[in-house]
Amino acid sequence: MQARAALAAVLAVVLALSGCAEPNRTIHATDGSQPTESTTPTPTPSPRPTRTKPPKPPLRPLPTTLPAGLRRSTGVRPVALTFDDGPSPAWTPKVLDQLRAAKVTATFCVVGHEAQRHPELIRRIVREGHQLCNHSWRHDLDLARRPAAEIRADLTRTNKAIQAAAPGTPVAFYRQPGGRWTAEVLAVAKELGMRPLHWTVDPQDWNKPTAATITKRVHSAARPGAIVLLHDGGGDRAATLGACPHLIADLKRRFGITRLR
Known part of the structure; x- marks a missing residue:
């Protein structure tokens, strides 16, 4: 041995x-x-447990036609101007300057995130006699297709940002990004005391046509009581700004311009 x-x-x-x-x-x-x-086998470490996120509920389909109950007219002969996706420090003050020079008021459909970033512009909008409209927190085009609880949280958060900037200011309207309405978002807006605001004239200034094209499209599509969709945020709005003096003068002469009620 x-x-x-x-x-x-x-x-x-x-x-x-x-x-x-x-x-x-x-x-x-x-x-x-x-x-x-x-x-002698080398011990292998135990695998770490993996965390799996619960699946998100599927988005509900959009209706094939616009639902009933949308505000699509002023109800009187004069038309209304609305500006979406602001406030923008680059463009909103210039739009406000033009509205003041023309002695007309408009409705500003503001994005909550931008309202939180630029509260001084919210205060100026209110101070100069314009209306505010809730336009969602981050302009989520699919917001209306999400669960009602998500919609409610989004709209409530936006209203809080507006109220933080201008306490006591009424937010009478809600506009769904992209006009992609569902019965669920209509119900939540109503629950929060807001009327759903759509439009009747869309010159698609978000697609950056020329100022002349924007003016021509508004002129051709406007009718008594029309609600005109324009933008003061969400990108370069130089063409919209260039079109405003001409289209505002044209609309004032043909129909008059009113504040939404």
Whole structure:
């Protein structure tokens, strides 16, 4: 037995010197005459538990036609001007300057996130006699397709940002981004005391046509009681700003411009 143990020790030294030995391997002799090797398994770490987020509920489909109950007319002969996606420090003050010069008022459909960032513009809008309209927190085009609780949280958050900027200011209207209305968003807006505000004239100034094209489109589509959709935020509004003096003068001459009631 002593001879066998000595032989195993010699073999282990030889293998280590020749680079054949591996970590966690030991060589020992069995009851036979030849030594054998065994491997001690390396413990593997336990896998970390993975956290899976619960699946979001699917978005409900949009109706194929606009639902009933949308505000789409002033109800009188004069038309109304509305400006969406602001307030923007680059464009809203210039739009306000033009409205003041023309001695007309408008409705500003403001995005809550922008209202929170630029409360001084919300205060100026109110101070100069214009109306405020809730236009969602971040202009989520699919907001109306989400669960009612998400819609309510979004609209409530936006109203709070408006009230923080201009305490006590009424927010009488809600406008769904993209005009993508559902019965659910209508119900939530009504629950929060807001009327759903749509439009009848859309010159698609968000697509950046020229000022002349915007003016022409508004002129062609406007009718008594029309609600005109324009933008003072959400991108470069130089063309809208360039069109405003001409289209405002045209609408004042043909119909008059009124504040929404």
